[in-house]
Amino acid sequence: MHRVFIIFLGMLLLFIGQAAHAQDNDYIVSQSYYADKTNQLSLDEVKAQVFKPYEGLLTGGFSKGAYWIKLGIRAHAQDLVLKIRPAYTNELTLYDPASTGPPKVSGSRFQLDDADVEAASLNFLLPPSVEDRDVFLRVKSVSSYLVYVEAMPLSAFKRTERTENLIYAGYVMLTLILTVWLFITWLMNRERVIGMFAVQQFFAFLHTFIAVGLARVFLDRYISGALINEVFRLVLVTYPLIGLVANLLLLREYGLKKGFRSVFHLLMGASLLVIGLFLTGHEVTALNINAQLLLVMMGFFWISAIFGTDKRRASAASNAVQLNALRLFYSFNLTVWLIAVLPLLGLISTGPIALHSLFVYNMMSSLMFFFLLQYRARWLLKHEVARATTLKAEATQERQRREEQSMLMAMLSHEIKTPLSVLKLVVDEKVAGSDLEGHANRAVSNIDFIVNRCLQLGKLDAEAIRLVPSKFYLANFLATLVVYHKAQERVKIVCQELLLHADEDILRVVLSNLLDNALKYSPSESQIELTGEAAEVAGKSGVRITVSSDLGPLGAPDPDQVFKKYYRNMSASKISGSGLGLFLVQQLVTVLGGTVVYSHINRQVRFTVWMPT
Structure with a gap:
């Protein structure tokens, strides 16, 4: 990108030198103007x-009126070209x-x-005198009245035109390259801020392409000049809205x-509102307000960067470009924009530099912000x-933890269930026929039951359950x-004769729990009712x-908590x-x-359990 910057500076210096050379060939000895506010006066x-x-x-x-310019042309023995920009x-x-003949247009x-x-460039041929x-x-413009007139021999005109076209083509190509580059960057990460600035840069390209006259040169055979004018003005009134959205997204970070x-x-x-005025035919009013709105916007961007940010609410993306660097950019932006826009409003006169200030602003602003956005995208x-x-490492650690947990549960279930079997044999042998037999068997069964639950839970956590229908x-x-x-x-079974195709073991665990x-x-x-019947849900047979039972002395479970892990009714602690x-x-x-x-x-x-068949 350093080469791009050097090329830009070279084009700028070349243009300044060419402008000075053109002044040496100027045949205009006096200039004066009159503002025809009625837009109706004759010559x-x-x-x-x-x-x-x-x-x-x-x-x-x-x-909404017209401007008349009176030019004093000194005597000349060859054709001159009156060049208007x-x-x-x-x-x-x-x-x-x-x-x-009639006046030329x-x-x-x-x-x-x-x-x-x-x-x-716009031009007229002046015959020798x-x-x-x-x-x-007579000058009539919907856009701002900004007029610069030169008179020079045809050979000098062609020479300056070739040089200026080369420089302007470089301007346009650079803005297009930056637009494409930003768009590709957006395609790579689909980040909203870069996407909006890519759209803004595309509009800057359209503005430059039309404003320097190259759109008229390349598209003259396909599109009328009037249509190109309409597109140019539409770009002007739409640009602020795009800039506002793009900078809002950036500063919110x-x-x-x-x-x-x-x-x-x-x-x-x-x-x-400006866009609405433009579309309803109030073009001059819309463009005038638009230029003032742009000036307010640039000032507000600078104020927002200086006073409107809060580090405590900043997102992680704000670390990509330091706030001070962003403030410096907005300060530069505001300075160049003032030089570019104030002449358009007729508030100051900066000489011929105002003709190129918008292009220089577009280039320098685009380059600076492009570097910022590229750095931001890389960060x-x-x-x-x-x-x-980090997430991958955490996921790996979590998977290892689950695997270790599953292995632990498998080991515990094996190491506990084997002694339980032995204990049950001993209990059956020692307390058979006594009052303790039922209590002992229930205690062993309860331990076995809890171990089985933990084992099933471990399989769920490890996602190790595989259906075997x-x-x-x-x-x-x-x-x-x-x-x-x-x-x-105690259990009454009411069931249709149904053939299922499912995992029998998993269904057994489900219904055993219930x-x-x-x-x-x-x-x-009390009696418990166990029913089974065919049922269709959402067009699927199943x-x-x-499992229905009477409400016991411990009361009903909380419907919002009943399926949550480790939930138990407060009254069920003794069971x-x-x-x-x-x-x-x-x-x-x-x-x-x-x-x-x-x-x-x-x-x-x-x-009620429903499952597909």
């Missing part, structure tokens, strides 16, 4: 008015006493081949305060890579389940299995349990592709 009427002398650049601001001036009419709204000399004479130039954000939104509303990329690396009849499955729990006297809870927490003499059963039920039903719902109606507790 004879204008000649009777008092003209005000000026030197160099005429700056008239925005006006800027190239976006809408309409020029030349009244030359040395020319025969030119301007950006006319086709290129209508000009006396086909060139990017043996004595000094006055020529009158630095913790932009609420009051400053509100001002940004007000300025966006003003910009939309964000490094930050994201570092963050991804098989075909089986639901009625037989439920009957076997009830026998296993030794609950034939049935075990119903047996534990319902009144000891089976609905319901052995882990608080994992219903959590496992919900997770395992999800693995089966189904749903489980809890309901409490008319002192009945009901758990």
